[in-house]
Amino acid sequence: MSSQPKLRILYTRAEIEAKVDKLADKIRRDYLGKHPVLICVLKGSFMFTADLIRRLNFPLEVEFVQLSSYGGAKESSGKIKMVQGLQSPIQGRDVLVIEDIVDTGTTIAFLLDYLRDKKPASLKLCALTDKPSRRQVPVKIDYLGFTVPDKFLVGYGLDLDQKFRNLPDICVLED
Ligand code: IMP
Ligand code: MG
Helix, strand or coil: CCCCCEEEEEECHHHHHHHHHHHHHHHHHHHCCCCCEEEEEECCCHHHHHHHHCCCCCCCEEEEEEEECCCCCCCCCCCCEEEECCCCCCCCCEEEEEEEEECCCHHHHHHHHHHHCCCCCEEEEEEEEECHHHCCCCCCCCEEEEECCCCCEEECCECECCECCCCCCEEEEEC
C-alpha cells in the first residue's frame, strides 16, 4: 500500500503565468525578424512549451525530442538515451531549446551537443526552472524562469514516475 504523498505549492499557476509572460517578452524581442525552430524536450516541457509559444507572435516551428535518464526514480542514472531524435534538419536555423528543469545538467548538455553537431545558425536554451545546487555539468541558460531549491518538484509538466504532470501549479513533494 502506498501512502498519499504530501504536496506543497512552490509556484502558483498565477506566478507561472506571470513568469512565462516575462520570458516570452524577452524571446519576442530577441527573435523578432527571425524564424526559429523551438525544440520541446519531452515529456516534461510540453505544458511550458504550449504556454510559451502561444505568446510568441513571429513565425516559428516546433519540434519534439525525447530523452531519458531517470529510470523512474528521483535520481538521474547519469546515462542519457535519445528516445526520439529530431525529425527535421536544423542546419543554418536559429534553434531555441525549451526545457522544464536543469538539474545535474547532464541531460541538457547531452542534447545541446547533439544539436550543435547538426550545425544550427544559433543555439539557445530556455529553461523554466534551474536547480543549480545539483549541477555537475556546466550549462548556460539563456532564458530562465525560476531558480529552485534542492527539492523534488512535480506539476506543470514535471513528474514523479509519470504522475502529477497535470497539476497546474509547481509543487514540492514532501517526504
Ligand atoms: P539532469 O540531467 O540531472 O539535469 O536532469 C534533467 C531531467 O531530470 C529533467 O529534464 C527532468 O525530466 C528530470 N528532473 C530533474 N529534477 C526533477 C524534479 O525535481 N522533478 C521532476 N523531474 C526532474
Ligand atoms: Mg526534461
